[in-house]
Structure formats: C-alpha cells, structure tokens
Amino acid sequence: MPKSKIKSSEVNLKDHQYYFNRDLSWLEFNYRVLYEALDSRTPLLERLKFSAIFCSNLDEFFMVRIAGLKQQQEAGVTKLTPDGRTPSQQLADISARLRPLVSQQDQNFEYNLKSQLVAQGIHLINYVDLNQEQRTHLHEYFEAHIFPVLTPLAVDPSHPFPYISNLSLNLAVVVRDPETDKELFARVKVPSVLPRFIELPKELRQQQRDKTAIWTGVPLEQVIAHNLEFLFPGMIIQECHAFRVTRNADLEVEEDEAYDLLLAIEQELRKRRIGKSAVRLEIHASTPETIKHRLMQDLGLEDMDVYEVEGLLGHRDLFYFMSLPCPELKDPPWNPVTPNWVKEIQQRRSECETEDIPDGMDIFSAIREGDILVHHPYQAFSATVQEFITEAAYDPNVQAIKMTLYRTSGDSPIVKALIAAAENGKQVVALVELKARFDEENNILWARKLEQAGVHVVYGLVGLKTHTKTVLVVRQEDKQIRRYVHIGTGNYNPKTAKLYTDLGLFSCREELGADLTDLFNFLTGYSRQKSYRKLLVAPVSMRKRMIEMIRREAEHCRNGGTGRIVAKMNALVDPEIVEVLYEASRAGVEIDLIIRGMCCLRPGVEGISETIRVISVIGRFLEHSRIFYFHNGGKEEMYIGSADWMTRNLSRRVEAIVPVEDPNIIKELQEILGIMLSDNRQAWDLLPDGTYVQRRPSDEDHQQSTHETLMQMALNSVSTH
Structure with missing residues (x-):
C-alpha cells in the first residue's frame, strides 16, 4: 500500500515534528524580503527600500511577538507550541536565527550598497571623512537647526536614568569634568522631527570625474556626535556611542470592562507612546562593554536582547533615498489601468x-x-x-x-x-x-x-x-x-x-x-x-466549511477520483487546518499552497505531506489577496476573501469569504494562480527542512515574474480595445 494511503490512525498528525514554528517561519519570510536587498537583479534604490522594509518588519516583530513571548516567559508559561517549544526555547531559537540575518543586512549596506551608491553619484559619508569646508557648513547647520532642538539628559544620583522612547535613536555620551576629573554619563536623543540624513548643498557635494554628485550627506547622529561641545560646555567629551531601543508596543484593552472602547484605546495609545518594557537594544559593535552593560542594566535587558551592528542603526530610514530623482535606479513606474x-x-x-x-x-x-x-x-x-x-x-x-x-x-x-x-x-x-x-x-x-x-x-x-x-x-x-x-x-x-x-x-x-x-x-x-x-463568515461558519471542503477532496480520492486544492493566502498557521491538509495529502489530494509569509505546515514529508507543495512570492508588490480553489470532482468551487488560515482569522476575527460563481471570473482567478505557480523569478519553494530556495530560470529569456506578467496582461487588456 502506498504510504500516502496509510490510514490516519496509524500516524499522529499532531506530532511536533510535522509543524514549523510560526515565529521562525516569519523570520524566513523576512529573510526573503532581505534577499531582495541582496539580489543584484533588484534596482539599486529598491534594494535600499527592501533593507528598510526588513528593518521595519523586525521592529514590529519585536514590539509584538518578542514582547509577547517575553511576557509568557516572565509569567512562567510552559505550554508547548504545536512544534513543541516553550516561550524560552522560542526566544533562544529566534535569537540564534536572527543574528546572522541582522549581520547580513548590516554588511550588505556598509560594504556593498554604499559603494554602489557612490558609483551612481550618491554619497552617504561618515563625518570623519568630510573635508574642512563640509565640516564648517555642518557646524553652522548644527548651531542653527539642530542644537536648539536637543536636550542633553544627565544620569547621576540626582538624575535617574531617563526614559528611552520606543524606536528612538540615542547617543550615550561620557564626559569628564576637568575640575573634579570625574567621568559623567548622559543621554542625548536624536530628534525624530529632523531629517535622518543631512544633505550638503550642491557646491559642497562630492566631485565625481567631471560632474557633481547627485546627493551627498551625513547621518544626523554623526553631526550631533561631532558637535557635542555645544551641549556640554566646559566638559571634555570622552566618548559617544549611538544606540536604539525597541519596546513592547502591543495594546492591552479589557473590552469587557471598557465602558467606552474609543476612550479605552486612546488611553492605551498614550501608554504606548510612554512605552512599556524594553525588548531590544541595538548598538554599534565598537561600544565598550561598560557602556553596553550600563544600558542593559538601566533598560532591564539581557545579552540575548542586544544586537550589535558595525554600521548604520535603524535601516528603516533608508526609505529616504527612494525620494531621490533617479528613475533609472528604481523599478519602472506602474500606473494602474482603468478597466x-x-x-x-x-x-x-x-x-x-x-x-x-x-x-x-x-x-x-x-x-x-x-x-x-x-x-x-x-x-x-x-x-x-x-x-x-x-x-x-x-x-x-x-x-x-x-x-x-x-x-x-x-x-x-x-x-x-x-x-x-x-x-x-x-x-x-x-x-x-x-x-x-x-x-x-x-x-x-x-x-x-x-x-x-x-x-x-x-x-x-x-x-x-x-x-x-x-x-x-x-x-x-x-x-x-x-x-x-x-x-x-x-x-x-x-x-x-x-x-x-x-x-x-x-x-x-x-x-x-x-x-x-x-x-x-x-x-x-x-x-x-x-x-x-x-458567504463563509468567521467565526460563525468559515472554519467548519473550509475543513469540510478539504475533506471532500480527500473523499473524492478515496472513492477513486481525484482531488485538487490550490490556496493562496498570507499565512498558514492554524494547527487544525494543517492537520486536515495532511489528512488530504495522505488520501492523495494534490495541494498547492501559495503563502507569502508564515507557513507552519511541513511539505514533502514522506507518508504525511508528499503531495503538498508550498511557494512564497516576494517582489515589488506585497501579495495580499486570498484565493481558494477546490476541484470538487469537476464541480469546481472558488472563493476570495479577507481570511488567512490562521487561528486568529478563523476564530477571533470577523471575516468574510465569498464564492465566485461567474465562469469567466473563475477562469481569470485560475489564470492568476497558474501564473504564480509557474513563477521562476519571484517564487521561493519551501523545503521539508523549513528552508526556502528561490527558483531560477535556466535561461534569462524564459524568466517568468508574477508581477511583470500581470502588469503586462493588464496593459494588454485595455490596449486591444
């Protein structure tokens, strides 16, 4: 008997080995985002954009997911996830997987993208590399525009460690009092109301052969760091190190007790701005251990919570460079068509x-x-x-x-x-x-x-x-x-x-x-x-109906027919849905899943999920649509709607999925799914070990990109009329 036909009772489909961890799977998704910044086929400024998205995604991940795991850890939660991990194990495994990704992002920008920017006339310069004329200009700019906004905060027995706001960039400053020869510690917040990158005027830009550079500038924190004598007159500046803090930013609203939900959430938003406990500290690798440990102690963090980089902190600010007038360094503009x-x-x-x-x-x-x-x-x-x-x-x-x-x-x-x-x-x-x-x-x-x-x-x-x-x-x-x-x-x-x-x-x-x-x-x-x-409506009927349709495909196979499921969504996390998909695969149903982000299902496991394939499509557009196809013995059914196969969508949210009954629209949706399944430019295949491998065409002339194909189809649909 083929292993895919083994009775379900012979295997425990809830076994931890058949499930990926949702947070580790999310990190793999964010790596695919980062890869767009690493891929030389991506236009240069778009690569900076993807590096910024990677960073922005991570910020939210720490503010919500890591913060939640830390709360579980502190509360002594020992309940295992479907993949068999405790909160403490998850935090340790996340840290181990994430550190090389953060380092890869840092190294790519500092030693690859910055040099490519220079070749295009875009110079992000370190302050120490400026000439005297450029320094004089920035010195004057600092006095006029930056200095009035800054507030140095001393830290000593009469001045407790100041509150460090969420996602803020700061300078840890050590000064020496020449009168007492005593070292003092202070914090200076880099104001978010000012541009992160200070552009030099045209006459002071870098010269590149016979022409002036398109853009030359310096990170704001470096301008502040090299003008600290204005903030601490009479003191000797010993050292200065940038750091960035991430805090728990999830809202906690007791809705049953909230007389006015609007008011309750407004109050929680004020708490978010004030902030909750810190969950991450980002610092430069050159920061001395004494400064690092002082910050850790004052923020209540451990070694696992500290991420060191060699270059720029807060890559989310790289979005700035998308505003430069360099269309040749970006994706060709896309103007949606009017049907x-x-x-x-x-x-x-x-x-x-x-x-x-x-x-x-x-x-x-x-x-x-x-x-x-x-x-x-x-x-x-x-x-x-x-x-x-x-x-x-x-x-x-x-x-x-x-x-x-x-x-x-x-x-x-x-x-x-x-x-x-x-x-x-x-x-x-x-x-x-x-x-x-x-x-x-x-x-x-x-x-x-x-x-x-x-x-x-x-x-x-x-x-x-x-x-x-x-x-x-x-x-x-x-x-x-x-x-x-x-x-x-x-x-x-x-x-x-x-x-x-x-x-x-x-x-x-x-x-x-x-x-x-x-x-x-x-x-x-x-x-x-x-x-x-x-309509399929969650939390009323959607879960039940989805499971019924998956099992219906399995029943067709058991009765000698064929079964086929194609489902596109943002995430597949719900353990019950995963288990039912395993049952369907073991019955012989052919299943293709197009999942942009997290996928807790392990495909291609012998005797469990041999007939399940999972791909992720990452590119210039963020894949957000949800499409569900069931062959149903030839009586095809298709659905679109708002829900992913996640527990929160099926059980804790109001969602609606609508059946598509027009034959022409069904064909159109099938064509969209077919294009994505044959993609060899933006698609990544999920392997049984949890890693993703990007598809590559054997011949560049046969490259098939989902987004490029659909853009061309949209243009063709209106140009022929």
Missing part, C-alpha cells in the same frame, strides 16, 4: 449632455449585467472601488451605504465620500476597527470625523476584530430595492491599493446582498446570526 467596463461608462457620460448621471451610465448598471472582478494594483482602485463608493454617496437613488473599515488613510477619498453621503441624507454605517494594530490612532481620528458628519460609527464586537472587507449599497430602482456589494481581500486604502495585490468582487446577487445585510446586523446590533446563504 474597459469603466472606460465604456466614462465614454457614455462624456457624450451625455446632462449633469446628472442617467441610468445605464453608472457603475451600478455595469454590475447589473454580471459580477465583476477587480484586481489591484493592476487595475486602478480609484476608478473602481473608490468610484463605486463615491457614486453611491451622490446617487439620489441610493438610500444606504454600509461599510467595514479596517485600515485606510486619513485623507482617504472614501472617508470623504461617506461624509458626503451622510450630508446628502443617506443612511451611512461605518464599522471602524479601532484595534487594527499600529493604525489605532489614525482610525480614531477619522472615526471622530465620520461621527461629527452624522455617520453611524460602530467599533466592532467585544473580543473580535472586524477584519472583513465589505461594502453594501442599498438602492431604490423602480418599485424595488436592489442591494449592491463589494467583497474584497484588501483594505479600503487608496495608498496601499497601489502597493498590495488584492481582489474584489462587485455583485448585485440577491443572496449576497441578503448575507451582507445579515452580517452588518450581526456587527451593529444584537443579532445571533448562525447561517449565511453564500
């Missing part, structure tokens, strides 16, 4: 002589002709989703707009459209998720604006984050009410819609409209809705 169906509407309107939009010349008429799929950033968010909401806001036939908002920009046209809709007398409901991590403050600001305009703002359910991406528009048409819906995979954020790949479905199918009506009643009222006509 043909939108162009046809625009053409009809341009030929219309009235100011009001006649029936048949709006987005609603296009949706009535059949379901429509939109794919961002290949298709313009502004011309599709944003226009749908804007039209609804001003359409006299629209009676109500209901919408979930997880993350959006503060100046979003969508927020403005909702305000306009309320002012136009429409019933407008916005479910704002205040607990969207690191967007809480932004969400509070525009939630208040919505409330002030008369929008009914709801802040979600106790104990659940509302992560679903849905819009419901109720419209009076002749003598009937028709409901229009948009159900998507991404946030209603015009800015991220240009960077994240996401899908959305427009429809006026009655069952979907009824489902969204029930869902909004569940979110805003006291509904105990337990079943939906079409």
Whole structure:
C-alpha cells in the first residue's frame, strides 16, 4: 500500500515534528524580503527600500511577538507550541536565527550598497571623512537647526536614568569634568522631527570625474556626535556611542470592562507612546562593554536582547533615498489601468449632455449585467472601488451605504465620500476597527470625523476584530430595492491599493446582498446570526466549511477520483487546518499552497505531506489577496476573501469569504494562480527542512515574474480595445 494511503490512525498528525514554528517561519519570510536587498537583479534604490522594509518588519516583530513571548516567559508559561517549544526555547531559537540575518543586512549596506551608491553619484559619508569646508557648513547647520532642538539628559544620583522612547535613536555620551576629573554619563536623543540624513548643498557635494554628485550627506547622529561641545560646555567629551531601543508596543484593552472602547484605546495609545518594557537594544559593535552593560542594566535587558551592528542603526530610514530623482535606479513606474467596463461608462457620460448621471451610465448598471472582478494594483482602485463608493454617496437613488473599515488613510477619498453621503441624507454605517494594530490612532481620528458628519460609527464586537472587507449599497430602482456589494481581500486604502495585490468582487446577487445585510446586523446590533446563504463568515461558519471542503477532496480520492486544492493566502498557521491538509495529502489530494509569509505546515514529508507543495512570492508588490480553489470532482468551487488560515482569522476575527460563481471570473482567478505557480523569478519553494530556495530560470529569456506578467496582461487588456 502506498504510504500516502496509510490510514490516519496509524500516524499522529499532531506530532511536533510535522509543524514549523510560526515565529521562525516569519523570520524566513523576512529573510526573503532581505534577499531582495541582496539580489543584484533588484534596482539599486529598491534594494535600499527592501533593507528598510526588513528593518521595519523586525521592529514590529519585536514590539509584538518578542514582547509577547517575553511576557509568557516572565509569567512562567510552559505550554508547548504545536512544534513543541516553550516561550524560552522560542526566544533562544529566534535569537540564534536572527543574528546572522541582522549581520547580513548590516554588511550588505556598509560594504556593498554604499559603494554602489557612490558609483551612481550618491554619497552617504561618515563625518570623519568630510573635508574642512563640509565640516564648517555642518557646524553652522548644527548651531542653527539642530542644537536648539536637543536636550542633553544627565544620569547621576540626582538624575535617574531617563526614559528611552520606543524606536528612538540615542547617543550615550561620557564626559569628564576637568575640575573634579570625574567621568559623567548622559543621554542625548536624536530628534525624530529632523531629517535622518543631512544633505550638503550642491557646491559642497562630492566631485565625481567631471560632474557633481547627485546627493551627498551625513547621518544626523554623526553631526550631533561631532558637535557635542555645544551641549556640554566646559566638559571634555570622552566618548559617544549611538544606540536604539525597541519596546513592547502591543495594546492591552479589557473590552469587557471598557465602558467606552474609543476612550479605552486612546488611553492605551498614550501608554504606548510612554512605552512599556524594553525588548531590544541595538548598538554599534565598537561600544565598550561598560557602556553596553550600563544600558542593559538601566533598560532591564539581557545579552540575548542586544544586537550589535558595525554600521548604520535603524535601516528603516533608508526609505529616504527612494525620494531621490533617479528613475533609472528604481523599478519602472506602474500606473494602474482603468478597466474597459469603466472606460465604456466614462465614454457614455462624456457624450451625455446632462449633469446628472442617467441610468445605464453608472457603475451600478455595469454590475447589473454580471459580477465583476477587480484586481489591484493592476487595475486602478480609484476608478473602481473608490468610484463605486463615491457614486453611491451622490446617487439620489441610493438610500444606504454600509461599510467595514479596517485600515485606510486619513485623507482617504472614501472617508470623504461617506461624509458626503451622510450630508446628502443617506443612511451611512461605518464599522471602524479601532484595534487594527499600529493604525489605532489614525482610525480614531477619522472615526471622530465620520461621527461629527452624522455617520453611524460602530467599533466592532467585544473580543473580535472586524477584519472583513465589505461594502453594501442599498438602492431604490423602480418599485424595488436592489442591494449592491463589494467583497474584497484588501483594505479600503487608496495608498496601499497601489502597493498590495488584492481582489474584489462587485455583485448585485440577491443572496449576497441578503448575507451582507445579515452580517452588518450581526456587527451593529444584537443579532445571533448562525447561517449565511453564500458567504463563509468567521467565526460563525468559515472554519467548519473550509475543513469540510478539504475533506471532500480527500473523499473524492478515496472513492477513486481525484482531488485538487490550490490556496493562496498570507499565512498558514492554524494547527487544525494543517492537520486536515495532511489528512488530504495522505488520501492523495494534490495541494498547492501559495503563502507569502508564515507557513507552519511541513511539505514533502514522506507518508504525511508528499503531495503538498508550498511557494512564497516576494517582489515589488506585497501579495495580499486570498484565493481558494477546490476541484470538487469537476464541480469546481472558488472563493476570495479577507481570511488567512490562521487561528486568529478563523476564530477571533470577523471575516468574510465569498464564492465566485461567474465562469469567466473563475477562469481569470485560475489564470492568476497558474501564473504564480509557474513563477521562476519571484517564487521561493519551501523545503521539508523549513528552508526556502528561490527558483531560477535556466535561461534569462524564459524568466517568468508574477508581477511583470500581470502588469503586462493588464496593459494588454485595455490596449486591444
């Protein structure tokens, strides 16, 4: 009997050896991000951008995941993860894996990228390498622009160690008092209100053969460090070392006890700004042990929490260089296309002589002709989703707009459209998720604006984050009410819609409209809705239905047929889903998983997951869409929506996944999955040992890049009409 057909009872599929650790898997994802900064095929300034993303990702990882593990460790938690680790073991293993990655990033920038920047006329210079004329300029700049902002803080028996704010860059300064010959310690914060890199004027830039460099500058902290005599007059500057601190920044809101959730989260945000316990200290490798241990002691950190680098601290500031006018050092610009169906509407309107939009010349008429799929950033968010909401806001036939908002920009046209809709007398409901991590403050600001305009703002359910991406528009048409819906995979954020790949479905199918009506009643009222006509809704029915569909594929195989699953998502972490996928693989189901980030499933294990393949696609756009395909004995089913296969998505969040029923849209989604599965430029294969290997074409002429292919397809789709 083939091992893949062994009965499930003969193997313990919960065994730790069959699961990867989620945090170590996340580190492997962030390494794939870092690799874009290492890869010579990536344009130079884009390589700096990826180094900045790697650093920014790590900051959040420490603020949330490491902080959480430390809290578990301090609380004496001994419960094992599905892969069999305690919190202490996880912290040790994370540290061991992360240190070489941090070193690799540091070395790549200092000894590779900086020299390549010089070759392109971009000079990030160390202060010690400046000539006298450049030093004189920076000396004057310091006096005029930097010195007034600085506040040196002494540390002695009468001045306790100052509070070091989260993600702040600081200088640890040792001075000697010539009168007492006593060494004194002080801290100087590098102000975040000033540019991290101080640019020299054109006449003082580096000369490169016969032309002046494009940009020449110095890190701000070095300018401060070489002008400390202004801050400590009469003292002898002994030494100065930069350091950076990361703190626990996760919110802790007891929702059951919070009378006003908005107020409770505002209070927690103030605590975050003040900060909780430190979780990481970044210092230069040259920092003396005495300074290092003093900082560790004052911050309550151990050796495991200290990360030493030889060069620049805080690579997230490298985003700065993307603003340089060097298009040849960046990816070619991409302008999302306007789909043909939108162009046809625009053409009809341009030929219309009235100011009001006649029936048949709006987005609603296009949706009535059949379901429509939109794919961002290949298709313009502004011309599709944003226009749908804007039209609804001003359409006299629209009676109500209901919408979930997880993350959006503060100046979003969508927020403005909702305000306009309320002012136009429409019933407008916005479910704002205040607990969207690191967007809480932004969400509070525009939630208040919505409330002030008369929008009914709801802040979600106790104990659940509302992560679903849905819009419901109720419209009076002749003598009937028709409901229009948009159900998507991404946030209603015009800015991220240009960077994240996401899908959305427009429809006026009655069952979907009824489902969204029930869902909004569940979110805003006291509904105990337990079943939906079409939608898979978490935490109500999604987990159960997903498991049923995976097991259905296995049953087809056991009955002599074939089974096939293709699933694309951001992360696969939920142990129950992993176990059911193992069961399906052992029954012979062919499974392809396209998972950008964390994957706790171990593919390709003999007798367990031989028929499961996992790839990750990393490139110029962040893969964010979720697509689920089930062969179902030839009666294919496809779904898109907001949920990953993570425990938090299936059990602790409100999520919605919609079945795709239009045959043409099903083919379109299958084509997207096929393109990703055949990618040999951006795709990485997950091996059974947990490592990822990037695919490489044998011939550069046969390179297949997911993002390049889909951009070209988008251009072709409109250029032929």
